[in-house]
Amino acid sequence: MAGEEPGGELKGRALRTWTRLHGVISLDVQGQFTGMGFDPSVLFEAEIDALVRGG
Numbered sequence: 001m002a003g004e005e006p007g008g009e010l011k012g013r014a015l016r017t018w019t020r021l022h023g024v025i026s027l028d029v030q031g032q033f034t035g036m037g038f039d040p041s042v043l044f045e046a047e048i049d050a051l052v053r054g055g
Helices: 008-029 040-052
Strands: none
Touching: 008 040
């Protein structure tokens, strides 16, 4: 119903999504992946895929 607060599960999923993506993006922007020998965009895509699948 319009104006109702989202349920706990929706809030939890939104928080998990935000923190996972924020973490990967923050680490990339700060250069923490430099020298690790992998492409951070692959990690970002894997996180998006996992989140879409509900993981």
